[in-house]
Amino acid sequence: MSNRHPRRAAVTGIGVIAPNGLRTDAYWKSVNEGLTVLDLIGREGCGQLPLRVAGEVRAFDPSGLIEDRFLVQTDRFSHFAMAAAALALDDAGLGGDPAEPFSIGVVTAAGSGGGEFGQRELQKLWGKGSKYVGPYQSIAWFYAASTGQISIRGGLKGPCGVVASDEAGGLDSLAHAARAVHRGTDVMVVGAAEAPLAPYSMVCQLGYPELSTLDDPDRAYRPFTEKACGFVPAEGGALLVVEDEDRARERGVPVRAVVAGHAATFTGASRWAESREGLARAISGALDEAGCAPEEIDVVFADALGVPEADRAEALALADALGAHGTRVPVTAPKTGIGRAYCAAPVLDTVAAVLAMEHGSVPPTPNVFDVCHDLDLVTAHARPAELRTALVLSRGLMGSNAALVVRRGDDSAR
Amino acid sequence: MITTEVTFDELSALMKQAAGITVDPKELRESAGSPFDVFGLDSLGLLGIVGELENRYGQSLPPDSERCRTPREFLNLINSTLTAGA
Numbered sequence: 001m002s003n004r005h006p007r008r009a010a011v012t013g014i015g016v017i018a019p020n021g022l023r024t025d026a027y028w029k030s031v032n033e034g035l036t037v038l039d040l041i042g043r044e045g046c047g048q049l050p051l052r053v054a055g056e057v058r059a060f061d062p063s064g065l066i067e068d069r070f071l072v073q074t075d076r077f078s079h080f081a082m083a084a085a086a087l088a089l090d091d092a093g094l095g096g097d098p099a100e101p102f103s104i105g106v107v108t109a110a111g112s113g114g115g116e117f118g119q120r121e122l123q124k125l126w127g128k129g130s131k132y133v134g135p136y137q138s139i140a141w142f143y144a145a146s147t148g149q150i151s152i153r154g155g156l157k158g159p160c161g162v163v164a165s166d167e168a169g170g171l172d173s174l175a176h177a178a179r180a181v182h183r184g185t186d187v188m189v190v191g192a193a194e195a196p197l198a199p200y201s202m203v204c205q206l207g208y209p210e211l212s213t214l215d216d217p218d219r220a221y222r223p224f225t226e227k228a229c230g231f232v233p234a235e236g237g238a239l240l241v242v243e244d245e246d247r248a249r250e251r252g253v254p255v256r257a258v259v260a261g262h263a264a265t266f267t268g269a270s271r272w273a274e275s276r277e278g279l280a281r282a283i284s285g286a287l288d289e290a291g292c293a294p295e296e297i298d299v300v301f302a303d304a305l306g307v308p309e310a311d312r313a314e315a316l317a318l319a320d321a322l323g324a325h326g327t328r329v330p331v332t333a334p335k336t337g338i339g340r341a342y343c344a345a346p347v348l349d350t351v352a353a354v355l356a357m358e359h360g361s362v363p364p365t366p367n368v369f370d371v372c373h374d375l376d377l378v379t380a381h382a383r384p385a386e387l388r389t390a391l392v393l394s395r396g397l398m399g400s401n402a403a404l405v406v407r408r409g410d411d412s413a414r
Numbered sequence: 415m416i417t418t419e420v421t422f423d424e425l426s427a428l429m430k431q432a433a434g435i436t437v438d439p440k441e442l443r444e445s446a447g448s449p450f451d452v453f454g455l456d457s458l459g460l461l462g463i464v465g466e467l468e469n470r471y472g473q474s475l476p477p478d479s480e481r482c483r484t485p486r487e488f489l490n491l492i493n494s495t496l497t498a499g500a
Contacts, residue, residue, distance in 0.1 A: 067434070068430075068435070069434035071434055073433070073458070131468060131469055134462050134465070135458040135459075136458055136462065139458070
C-alpha cells in the first residue's frame with residue numbers, strides 16, 4: 001500500500017521538557033504568550049561563575065517519571081530525554097511495550113553530554129581515589145547515553161543513532177529520522193535534550209565569545225537588536241515521534257506535521273559572516289528537498305544567536321535564499337524567552353513550529369523590540385496567521401548550519 | 415570472622431544503592447540461584463557492587479566476582495574471600 005508513492009515522515013507525537021513548560025501544552029502556552037522564564041542561575045555551585053542568566057528547568061522531578069535503575073546510571077540530560085520520549089510515545093499512542101520492537105528506532109543529538117554526573121564522579125576520583133568512581137561513569141556522560149537509554153527503557157530495537165554535529169545537530173537528527181522512515185523503518189523517536197547548567201559544564205562554556213554574561217534576565221539575550229550581546233544557555237529539550245505517514249493513517253492517529261526537507265552546511269567555528277552563505281545554502285537545499293518555493297514559507301523560526309555579526313548574517317541569508325519574500329515572511333525566535341538549549345534548541349523550535357501551524361499563530365520573540373535588521377520579526381504578541389509551511393534554522397558555535405522545512409499535517413485524522 | 419559475612423540483606427541494599435534496583439531480601443534469598451538479570455541487575459551494576467564492597471572492607475575481591483551469574487554464586491565467592499582474608 002505504501003509502495004505507490006514515496007514514504008513521507010509524519011510527526012505523530014511530541015514530548016517537551018522545557019524551562020517554560022514540563023508538558024507540550026504548557027510549553028506552547030508559554031511560547032505563544034511570549035513569556036520569558038530567563039532568570040539568574042540558582043543551581044548549587046554556580047553562583048560565583050561569570051555566566052549569570054540561563055533558562056533552567058525547575059520543578060522537574062524525574063523520580064516520579066523514571067525508574068530508579070535508569071536514574072542511578074544516567075545524567076540529568078538523559079532524564080530529560082527519557083521523560084520527553086515517554087511523553088512523545090504516549091502522545092503518538094505508542095506508549096507501553098511495543099508490539100513490533102524492531103520497527104521503532106531512536107536517534108538523538110547531543111552537545112553537552114552528562115556534565116553533572118561526570119563532575120560528581122571526577123570529584124570522587126580526585127577526592128577519594130579511583131576505586132570510588134562508579135562504573136556507570138563509563139556510559140552516563142557520553143553523548144550516546146540518551147539514545148541508548150531510551151531504546152533500552154522502551155524496548156525499542158529498530159535502527160538507533162546519535163548525531164554529534166553541534167547545535168544544528170538537533171535539526172540533523174530530525175532529518176536522519178525522516179530518512180530512516182523513507183528507507184523503511186516504521187517509527188523513529190527523535191530529538192535532543194541537554195543539561196549544560198552544572199558547574200563543570202558551565203565552566204566549559206565560559207570560553208565562548210558568543211556567551212552573554214549580563215546579569216539582567218530581561219536584557220541578557222536580545223538578538224536582532226542593537227543591544228544584542230550574545231546568547232544565554234538553557235537546559236531541557238524535546239523528543240518527537242516521526243513515522244511513516246501511511247502507517248499513521250492506518251493506525252488512525254493525527255498527522256501533526258510532515259518533515260519535508262533538510263540540508264546542512266559547515267562554515268567554521270565563530271565565522272559568523274561566513275555563516276551567511278552556509279545558512280543560505282542550507283535553506284535552499286531544504287527547500288529543494290521539500291519541493292517548496294520560497295513564497296510557500298509562511299513562518300521562519302530563526303537561529304537568533306544574539307551576536308550582531310551573526311544576526312546580520314542570518315537576516316542576509318534569508319534574503320539570499322528567499323529573495324524579497326525573506327524580508328516579508330514572519331520571523332520569530334521564541335528561544336529568547338527560554339535560552340538556547342544547544343542541540344535541543346532547534347528541536348524545541350521545530351515543536352513550536354508544529355504547534356504554531358496547528359494553532360494558526362506565530363508566537364512572539366520575548367524581550368526583543370527595536371529590530372535593527374530588515375526582517376519582519378514578530379515581537380510582543382503572537383500574530384494570528386494561516387500557516388502551512390515552516391522553516392526552522394539553526395547554527396552551532398562550532399560552525400554547523402542547518403535548515404528544516406516542516407509542513408502542516410492535513411488534519412484528515414483529526 | 416563471622417562479621418565479614420555479606421548477607422542477602424546487605425546485597426539487597428547494595429543493589430538498591432549501586433544500581434537502583436529494589437528487590438526484597440527474602441525474595442533474593444529464595445531466588446538465589448536465579449541469574450542477576452532476572453532482578454534487573456546488569457554487569458555494570460554488579461561491578462559497582464564489587465567496588466563498594468572492596469572499599470567497605472578495604473580488600474580486593476577476585477576478578478571473577480564481577481562475572482558471577484547468580485546472587486548465591488556471588489555471595490559464596492565474596493564471603494569465602496573475605497573470610498580467608500580476615
